[in-house]
Every structure is written in C-alpha cells, then in structure tokens.
Amino acid sequence: MASQKTPSRRTALRTLTTLATGLTLGGPSVAGSVGAQTDADSDGPADTERYVAVVDRIVDGEHVVLLLEEDGQIVDELVVPRSEFDTVSESDILAVIIADDELLDYRILPERPCDIDAVDIAADSQDDLDADRETTPAPSRQSRAEEADCL
Known part of the structure; x- marks a missing residue:
C-alpha cells in the first residue's frame, strides 16, 4: 500500500x-x-514557504523559538537549534525560508518588511546587513496602526 x-x-x-x-x-x-x-508550491522543494519571523525567545541558549507571521498575523511557531544561527537575539526580525518544518535559510532584517517576497534572503547579503546592524539601533515594535501602512 x-x-x-x-x-x-x-x-x-x-x-x-x-x-x-x-x-x-x-x-x-x-x-x-x-x-x-x-x-507556486511546485516551483521549489515541497512545502517551501517564506515568512517574516520574530525571535520570541532563546531557551537555555540552545533553542530559538521563532514566531512565524503572514500578513501581520502569527500563523505558527518554529523551534530551531541555536547552532543554526550565526548571531541572533530576542526580538530580532528575520526573513525565513522553511521547508517541511525545517529552517532552510534566513536573513536578519533591520525592520519589519511590508512584502516578504521583496526581501532577498541570500548569505552574501547578510554580511552587508550585519555591518549595518552594528551601527543601527534595534527597531522598536510597531503598533497595529503603523503596521496597517504595509497592508
């Protein structure tokens, strides 16, 4: 069978x-x-999806809990080993690619994007972003009214 x-x-x-x-x-x-x-699902590996993710918490320095968002709403949670990330902190905003409930790739973002599909998630572009991140303070959480500008 x-x-x-x-x-x-x-x-x-x-x-x-x-x-x-x-x-x-x-x-x-x-x-x-x-x-x-x-x-759209048949273009890449099975169940490959892009999300905006927020680092909710880091558990015992070993696991990172990501809250996955779609259209400004939390749709799921993903727990990833801390070793998957070069550097990550609580409240970081990420663009992530996930397949079969596994993190394939990610990029740390300086602010929440309006359109996840417009974000380039590439390893070489992450180095440039890390340099910017050192000089730019972490963004504050946006209120619901500010997020509405993206919709």
Missing part, C-alpha cells in the same frame, strides 16, 4: 485561509486561488 505524505499544519491552515478568502470574495476566485497556490 502506498503511503501518502500528510500535509503540515501550516499547509492545511494556508489552504483553509485561501478557501475562506475565496468564498468571501466570490466562488470563481476559489479555483483560481487554489490553482495559483499549487503552481
């Missing part, structure tokens, strides 16, 4: 959100949204 891969909780939530949004906006858009999502 062939075994089927069970979708992750994140994939299931994203699909349900897409369906609910499509039903709210109109029936024909549901098929288009689901079809577009399927095409």
Whole structure:
C-alpha cells in the first residue's frame, strides 16, 4: 500500500485561509486561488514557504523559538537549534525560508518588511546587513496602526 505524505499544519491552515478568502470574495476566485497556490508550491522543494519571523525567545541558549507571521498575523511557531544561527537575539526580525518544518535559510532584517517576497534572503547579503546592524539601533515594535501602512 502506498503511503501518502500528510500535509503540515501550516499547509492545511494556508489552504483553509485561501478557501475562506475565496468564498468571501466570490466562488470563481476559489479555483483560481487554489490553482495559483499549487503552481507556486511546485516551483521549489515541497512545502517551501517564506515568512517574516520574530525571535520570541532563546531557551537555555540552545533553542530559538521563532514566531512565524503572514500578513501581520502569527500563523505558527518554529523551534530551531541555536547552532543554526550565526548571531541572533530576542526580538530580532528575520526573513525565513522553511521547508517541511525545517529552517532552510534566513536573513536578519533591520525592520519589519511590508512584502516578504521583496526581501532577498541570500548569505552574501547578510554580511552587508550585519555591518549595518552594528551601527543601527534595534527597531522598536510597531503598533497595529503603523503596521496597517504595509497592508
């Protein structure tokens, strides 16, 4: 008997959100949204997704707890070994690429981006950002009213 891969909780939530949004906006858009999502998922490795992540806490210096955000809302949490990061502090804002609930790549950002897809997550660009980070103070948390400018 062939075994089927069970979708992750994140994939299931994203699909349900897409369906609910499509039903709210109109029936024909549901098929288009689901079809577009399927095409986007097939471009890279299975279940590869990009998120804005905030370092919630570092546990015992060994594990980093990331809160994953989509459209300004927390959608999931990911625990990553501290050794996966060169340098990271609580409240850091990251752009992350995740596949099958594993961190593939990340970039520390000086501020919360409006569009995660516009952020370049590349190792060579991280060095430039680290240099900027040393001279720029950490950004303060934005209020909900300020975040609305991104939407």
